[in-house]
Each structure stands twice: as C-alpha cells, then as structure tokens.
Amino acid sequence: MSKIIGIDLGTTNSAVAVIQGGEPKIVENNEGANTTPSIVAISKANERLVGLLAKRQSVTNPKNTIFSVKRLIGRKWSDPEVQRDKAWLPYEIKESDAGGVEIKMSDRWYKPEEISAMVLAKIKADTEAKLGEKIEEAVITVPAYFDDSQRQATKNAGEIAGFKVKRILNEPTAAALAYGLNKKKNEKIVVYDFGGGTFDVSVLEVGGDTVEVKATGGDTHLGGDDFDKTINEHLVKEYKKQEGIDVSKDPLALQRLREASERAKHELSTSVEAEINLPYITSDVSGPKHFLLKLTRAKLEELVHDYIERSIKILDSVIKETNLTIKDIDEIVLVGGQTRMPAMQEAVKKYFGKDPHRNINPDEVVALGAAVQAGILQGDVKDILLLDVTPLSLGIETRGGIFTKLIEKNTTIPTAKTQVFSTAADSQTSVEINVLQGEREMAADAKTLARFMLDGIPPAPMGVPQIEVSFDIDANGILSVSAKDKATGRSQSVRIEASTALSKEEIEKLKAEAATHAEEDRKKRELVEAKNSAEQLIYLAEKSLREAGDKVPADVKSGIEKKIEALKSVKESGDASRLKEAAAELSQEIQKIGAAMYGKSDNAGPGSAGEEEPPKTEEGTGTSN
C-alpha cells in the first residue's frame, strides 16, 4: 500500500510532508528546498516551468508567469475578490463560459485548477523521486473560509495531477493536528496564520474525533510581503535623505537592497540591531556610492506596527463573532513565516494573556498536519509492530557500591548488551553479580532483581581477569543475565521474569525519586569513584616500589611513601576534592621511579606507571554487543 502524502497548497509557496517512522516529515523538492513556489510559467523557449524555475524568469516573462492562482480557484468571475485582483495581476484573466475564471498562459486559456494541478504534479513527481516509491493519494489543505466550489476546484486540481484526493482539510485544522491538539477534549483553539500574502484567523473547537471551525476571518491582502515592501521603502527614503540619491530608479541596486532588507528582517527576529552594508550600490559624477545603514528592531516594529495592529483587530472581531471570550480560548497556534517576528508573538500573547504554540516551523506546520491526517487515514497498516521499552535502567553493582547501568531506560526491546568487568582485589577468585534496576547512582538506592556468584576464577592480580557480563531482554520483557570468566569459560546465569512488570505508578515514583536525588547521588558517586581510583593508585605505587627495589634512590622512595600516607589519610575523609588533589600529587611522585630507572637521558620515558596501570574502576576493557 503506497503512502498518503499531506500537501499545503499555498498562495505563494507549497509544501509536502509524509509520515516516516510515525512522525510527519517534510519532503524536500528537486531543488533541495522545503517549500516550492506556487508559480507556473510557459517560458519563451516554450517550456513549461513550475516552482523556483518559473520564479527565476518571472521578471522578463510576466504575462506568462502565473502566481497567486489560489486567489482565483473556484471563484466566480463576478466575485469582488476576483475583480479586485484583476487590476493588479500581471497576467490576463477572463470570464469562462460557466461564469468562472480563465487564465491566459502563452497562447492557451487555462482554468485555475489546471494551473494548481501543475504545481501539484511537480510536488508529486519530486516526492516520488525523493521517497523512491509511487504516490497515489494525498490530503490537500485549503483555507477554512473556502466554500464548496473552491474546495471542489482544489480537489479537481489534485485529481488532474493524478492524485486520489483522500481529504480536503482545513489549514487551521492541519496546524492543530501538527501540534497534536486533536487529542484534547472540548478545547477551543485559535489559529493565527500570517503568511506571505494573506492573513487568516480561525477559531476551532475540538471535541471527540471532530474539529469544528467556529469562525474565520482575515485579510486576503495582508502579509509578510507588506513588511518587506515597507522596510524597503524606508531604506530608500533614508538613503535619499542621507546621500541625496534615489536608488529606486536603479533596478540592480533595488534588487540588492531588497535582498539585504529581507536578510535584515530575519536577523532582527533574533538580534536587536542589523546593519545593511552594500558597498558600491550605485555611483554618480563624484564617484562610487556606498549604502550603510543600521536598522534596529525598535525601528522595524515602528514601521510595521500598523499591520500587526490590524491583524489583532481582525483577531478580536473574529473571536467576538463566536460569542466566546478570550478566557474561553485554550490554545493559540501560530502559522506563517512572519510569526517568527518577536513583536508579532508578543502582540498575540498580550491579547490572550498566554503563550502561543510556536515550536514547529511555521512555514511547515500546515503540511506536517496534513501528513498527520494522511497517517490517520492510512491507519490500520499491518507493518507497524508495537514494541515495548524498558521503563527503568538495568545494570550491576560495581566497586564501591556504584550502580553501573548496562541497559538505559527507554531502550526498545528486545535488546542485548555485553560489557567486560574485572576483579577489585588481588587473587580474588569469585565475583558477586548484583542485578539492579532503577535510576539512582548508587546500588543501595536501586532495586535488586537477583544476585549470583561466579567462582573458580584463577588467582590473578586485581584488574587482570576478564568477566564478561551480558544482559538480554527478550520481546516479552524477560531478562537474562550471565557472567562468564573469559579465561576458564566458566559461567553462571539467571533469568528474571518480572523485570518490566512494574506498575505505572511505581515507575513514575522511581523516576521522580531519581530526579530529586540527582545532585546528591552525583556527589556520592563522584566520591566513590575518587576513592576507587585512590585505592588503585596506592596499590600501584606500592607495587612499583616493591618491584623496583634498590633501583629507586632512597629520597625518591621516601617521597613516594610520604605521598602514599598522605593519600591514605584523606581516603576516608569524604572530601572528593582533597582526595583528588592527594591522588594527583602521588601520581606525579610515582613518575620519579621511571625517571630514576631510565636515567636522566629520558626523564619523560614510558615509566612503569603507564604500562601496568589497571583499569580505573572495575569496568574493564570495553563493551560490545
């Protein structure tokens, strides 16, 4: 069964998403971008172009470059919106025989849905190429205010493009789905959608499995493009004031300025000041002229203040229409790139007195929500196997009472993990494996699931034997723990049936406990680890002295012995930093053995310390699966 994709068919840009691994993901187009301009053209070379390529030739081919077709789709010729748009759209439109709209591109007349279909067909082809599979079905979004005829026309566009249109979904509903708000009961949601060219407000009511649109409003000619235009005009004016030069007459200068001001607008969402630096913007009789202006966030906010104010007024009137009060609104969702502007977020927040949702990319949220709907429609696919996770970490007790975790919590099962450990003392012939469960740092605070002994380890210095400990959890949550001495092959194991059979409350309680004790546990563990390494260092120092015998000068020997005593005396003090200090001093002192033995010529030589140092804790030579 092929995947259903979700498409946000926008006025200026479109985006597509699909469910992958249970999460909606945007699918990049052929040009490597997350959005595709909703533009179609027949080029002068008589080629049909869609998206970015159509945009790139729009300046020199305005009559055959069709954009904003969403403003026309499914509308009657007599619609005041159409009459209004007719005046400024650079391409030719006329009334169709059925009273709708027809668009001239090159030498043919097209219905708006045929143009939209070309955008959808590109999306289909690009998505198929990217995903490497055939796509046949889609969910397509439309504004909540679209009437039957506009919805039907959009559906037709999908079908012309070769899709089976599974659902025409409201854009605000899609945005709410992306945030998972459909799972809420009886909530009222406001979606504030400030796009590039249009502004929409919708009030939704979520109840059970349905999302009802209570009211909509907006302004079809208010958007982020107005912001860009205003900033640009301001910069041109300022420059004229400063230098007496009008750059608006110079198309190349204007283009550079447009790009720079758009960059500055984006920059001002994160910083409070942006510099617009365009050397050699133009020239006059006196020579080259440069453009250097600072734009502050405050100035930007002042420039676009009226637009934001207008949007809040519309928002207010839409909410009044529903007979709801601001207090009745449970959630607010921001959509559209322009909502990244802090002043706009602030205005919405001020109006509602609470923070809007805005952590999903506002350019992509509608497409992602459409993919969520597609996933719901796809529903009962058999290949989703429900896999459990271990609710708590599992591990064993190691030297000094530390809880060493082998399998971390939330690991998907079945899973297995192996780690090599060693002995903590010379000639140790057995080890006890204390199987633990929990989130705390110390074994004493964790729950013991089982204990067993592995004996018959041949006597050897501490740190030499290799004990391989394996944890294995099968699909039913049954844990098997085994320990094997790699030298003799002797092994012991235990099976624990109820390792995951904890109630939800128990698990939550254990996790909460771990969180409250985190700092204290960390300190405890740090101290034990310091003590462990101090003990090892003492062991090593004494052993080195013994082995070196008379080769070590008496003054070096007594120096080391003094440091050993010093370390021993602070070992039980419970002060990790003093312990570490004393250990560092001893470890420095030990170097002298090597220096003495290898002579003056090689005072930084390999030194016995480096070669024979056993692993710092009991944890041994590495992990493997």
Add this chain to the structure above:
Amino acid sequence: MIMNDEVKKPDEGGSQPSPQPETEIDQLKRKLDEYLNGWKRAKADLINYQKDEGKRFEEIMKFGTMDFIRDFIPVLDSFDLALSVLEKEGKAERGVYMIRAQLEDVLKKRGLERMAVAVGALFDPALHESVGEIESGEPPGTIAEEIEHGYLLYDRVVRPARVKLAKWKQELTTNN
C-alpha cells in the same frame, strides 16, 4: 518513540471447538508467514534506515555549510563591484585581486564554484535568473549580459547567475 504496551496476544486457539488438524496447520503456517515477513520487514526497515541516515549524513557534511557559504556571496559581489570601479579609474591594485582570489579559494575548497556564463548562451532557469531585457546583437531570449555571478555548491545552485536577456524581435514589433 515510545508506544504503550498494547501488543495483542494472537493466541485464542484454545477456545475453538476441536479444530481440524489441517486448519490448525494452515493457521500455524499463516502465522509463521506473518511473523517471518514481519521480521524480514523489520530487518529491511533497519537496513534502509541506516542507508538513509548514511545518505543524510553525507548530505549534511556536503551541504550543511550552504547557508554559511551563501552569506559570503554578497562579499564576493562587493569585491567584483569594487574591482570594476577601480579598473575604470585605472587604480586596481594587484593585491586587491589577490585578496579576492584568497577568499574565493577558501570557498572553493568547501565546494563553491562560480558558474561560467557566456553572452549569447541560452537562458536556463535552472541556473540563471532573468532580471531584465536589453536590446542586443545576440539572438532574442539568449543571455545578453551577466549582472551578478552565479554560484554552485557541488551540484546545487547556491545563487543563480543574474542575467539580462536579449529582447525578442516579436516584442519589439508588437510594442511599436
């Protein structure tokens, strides 16, 4: 992703009244197939995921710097403008060319390449952006003038070359 434990036990065979031996074998065979296929699918999913991740990682290594590199392009533009002004005044110092070359070299090492655009070549919206038209001796619709250089990062367009096109004769006649 965490999924709550709603794994359904498929075992309900015991409650059925004396099943035919064949049906039971068939049933088991069906389950065997289902489980084996599920296992294969899971394995395949993992392998495919690893492949996709590998590809994605490669892309990130290659194109992760794209935004950063794109920010340098206006600097290269400014250099070009400065040099063309200095050339006109006959003051272009060799050192300035060298600084530009230095900057371009650094970016080249990271995969940036300037497009070669020839006057008279066919306009290609995959590589070029038209910013205007001029009357020219070139065939109409072809590139008459390069206004700003275009750049590629490996095979991707970081910025199209901005060009002016030669005017179509047809338009000249319709305009008259």
